Amino acid sequence: MFTFIKLPNNLFLPKGNIDSIIKTINDEKVVPVLDYLINNYCASKETINFTLEDMILECGFKPSTKKNEINDQFKNILIRLLELEIIECDFELENIKPKTMYRLTLKLTMEKEFIQLFNTEKEAILNSTIKEINNRKLLIYFCYLKARMYKRAKDNDLGKTGGRAEICFPSFKTITYDLGLTDVIINKYNEALTELNLIRIANAGHFYYATDKTKMPRESCNIYTLYSEFEETWKENLKEGIKYYKSLEVNKTKIFTNKTTYKNNNRKLNGELGSIIKKENLGTATAKDIARKNEIMMSSSDKADAIFQIKGLLNNNPGMILSKIFGNVYSEKLADKWFDIEVSLGLIDDDSNDLLVEYKYYKWVVENYNKDEHDYYVNFVKKHKAESSKPKGKGEFGEKGKKKIELADKISNDCDPYNLNEEPKEPNTDFMYEGDNEEYPDENDYPDDDRNDFDEYMRNL
Numbered sequence: 001m002f003t004f005i006k007l008p009n010n011l012f013l014p015k016g017n018i019d020s021i022i023k024t025i026n027d028e029k030v031v032p033v034l035d036y037l038i039n040n041y042c043a044s045k046e047t048i049n050f051t052l053e054d055m056i057l058e059c060g061f062k063p064s065t066k067k068n069e070i071n072d073q074f075k076n077i078l079i080r081l082l083e084l085e086i087i088e089c090d091f092e093l094e095n096i097k098p099k100t101m102y103r104l105t106l107k108l109t110m111e112k113e114f115i116q117l118f119n120t121e122k123e124a125i126l127n128s129t130i131k132e133i134n135n136r137k138l139l140i141y142f143c144y145l146k147a148r149m150y151k152r153a154k155d156n157d158l159g160k161t162g163g164r165a166e167i168c169f170p171s172f173k174t175i176t177y178d179l180g181l182t183d184v185i186i187n188k189y190n191e192a193l194t195e196l197n198l199i200r201i202a203n204a205g206h207f208y209y210a211t212d213k214t215k216m217p218r219e220s221c222n223i224y225t226l227y228s229e230f231e232e233t234w235k236e237n238l239k240e241g242i243k244y245y246k247s248l249e250v251n252k253t254k255i256f257t258n259k260t261t262y263k264n265n266n267r268k269l270n271g272e273l274g275s276i277i278k279k280e281n282l283g284t285a286t287a288k289d290i291a292r293k294n295e296i297m298m299s300s301s302d303k304a305d306a307i308f309q310i311k312g313l314l315n316n317n318p319g320m321i322l323s324k325i326f327g328n329v330y331s332e333k334l335a336d337k338w339f340d341i342e343v344s345l346g347l348i349d350d351d352s353n354d355l356l357v358e359y360k361y362y363k364w365v366v367e368n369y370n371k372d373e374h375d376y377y378v379n380f381v382k383k384h385k386a387e388s389s390k391p392k393g394k395g396e397f398g399e400k401g402k403k404k405i406e407l408a409d410k411i412s413n414d415c416d417p418y419n420l421n422e423e424p425k426e427p428n429t430d431f432m433y434e435g436d437n438e439e440y441p442d443e444n445d446y447p448d449d450d451r452n453d454f455d456e457y458m459r460n461l
Contacts, residue, residue: 005038007031009113009147012140014178023178025080028136031143032059033077034108035122037087041106048106053098060126063098071098115146121198130192137181141189142198144179145170145224167241169221190222197227202238204245207254211311217257220245252316314363321348321355322366345369346381357385 011021011034022030036058040048056063056074064070075094081087089104096102125139148168172183181189193199204220223245225237246256276292279285310322317325323342327335342348347362348355355362361384369377 004116004118005035006114007034007117007143008108009115012115012144012147012178020178021084021086022140023180024084025077027073027077027080028134028140029059029061029073030077030081031136031140033074033081034086035059035117037106038108046105047103049101049103051099051101052096056098065098113147115143117143117146124196124198125193128192128196130195133188133192138189138192141175141179141181141186142193144175145193145199146226149224149226165225165237165240165244167223167225167237167244169223169241169245171221194227200225200227200234200238202242204242205256206259207251207256209311210253210255211315215255217259220256250313253311253313310367314367319359321362323348341369342366344374345378346385357381357388 008021009015010018011031014020014023022028033055036050036055037048040050042048052071052074053063056070059074061070061074075096078087078093082089082093086108087104087106089102091102121142122139125142126135128135128138145168148170149166150164150168152164152166170178172186175181175186176183190199190201194201202223204223206217206219208215208217223238223241225234225241228234245251272292276285276289279289313322313325314320321338321342323335323338326338339348343350345365347357347365357365365377365381
């Protein structure tokens with residue numbers, strides 16, 4: 001029996017467009033099954049001898065031959081592992097007998113991306129008596145956090161050599177997407193793992209977007225680190241982790257208030273919104289009132305994070321187009337996807353990367369683009385280009401053409417996603433996803449820094 005087992009990160013985390021093994025198999029018992037297989041693995045022969053009954057008992061379950069009960073459930077897990085090429089065998093798994101000895105080969109590839117699950121950790125979770133907790137799902141959640149955390153090289157002490165904090169910071173939305181857990185369950189699991197002295201948690205406090213005129217407060221992601229008996233270790237990880245989180249390029253669009261106590265600003269904003277709507281109904285609302293109404297409605301929308309994030313990235317990188325920004329900061333895959341969108345809209349030239357419209361106009365289009373109305377925006381850009389003098393000058397970015405064109409003169413109400421004469425439409429940001437999840441170049445970098453800091457805003461809207 002090993003003191004720990006190695007489990008690949010892709011057991012718990014998606015990789016590229018491929019779901020995690022946990023999500024693919026959709027059975028929490030897959031972790032104890034793999035634990036059993038690894039502990040019974042014979043390295044010299046690269047095989048595992050097992051009986052179905054022994055596997056079920058060792059995983060903490062009671063065998064049952066009834067249809068669709070525990071024996072069939074374990075068979076189905078083995079069948080899925082076979083389909084995923086994690087195991088190999090020369091017999092039909094559907095027909096295995098409970099007490100018959102079988103031999104299979106384990107093909108679990110670790111590469112460089114794996115976690116070490118110590119027996120002490122596993123036993124602490126599975127033997128926990130905390131009420132209203134599914135211990136097996138809690139174990140999966142713990143492994144998920146471990147798989148997300150950056151791990152420094154051995155003897156690379158943060159206090160002595162500097163370097164990165166061993167943390168992760170997936171948002172609740174990302175955890176829900178990856179594991180299917182609700183906010184209530186995530187909070188319970190966080191409390192349970194803290195009580196079991198397996199993790200510690202901090203938070204960067206509230207923030208508002210620099211481009212949000214309402215300054216609506218929003219909550220930052222939790223910062224997670226593994227517990228250490230040396231208090232200074234986990235405290236230093238959390239302290240440095242918060243600094244790192246705030247310094248990320250993607251967070252330069254945010255203003256951190258350094259406050260952790262939530263103050264509900266919605267009541268004040270809702271009152272202001274109601275007052276403006278009342279003026280509209282009476283016909284006394286001014287253009288300034290209408291503009292303020294649209295600010296409040298957009299800031300309060302479910303898609304506000306994505307909208308402010310796009311605006312912030314463009315404001316922080318003046319003159320640059322989004323495909324270039326994403327290529328510099330995030331990944332080539334996202335950059336390529338944005339490049340395809342920009343080309344298909346007629347905003348940039350496919351061969352030269354030249355901007356084909358004024359930069360101010362480009363910003364308006366990408367900030368308000370809705371993939372469900374793609375053809376509409378294509379035609380709208382064509383019309384604008386036809387009505388405008390052809391931009392002069394070469395280069396990848398920047399204002400083009402000598403003639404300055406006021407957008408207000410060219411954009412009619414029916415083209416404006418925040419039309420003053422109808423209910424505001426929200427830009428659809430799904431087109432910004434790199435599939436459901438994105439593969440990132442450095443496996444030693446924080447996995448969720450790359451995927452979650454931008455894509456979490458986009459994917460869950």
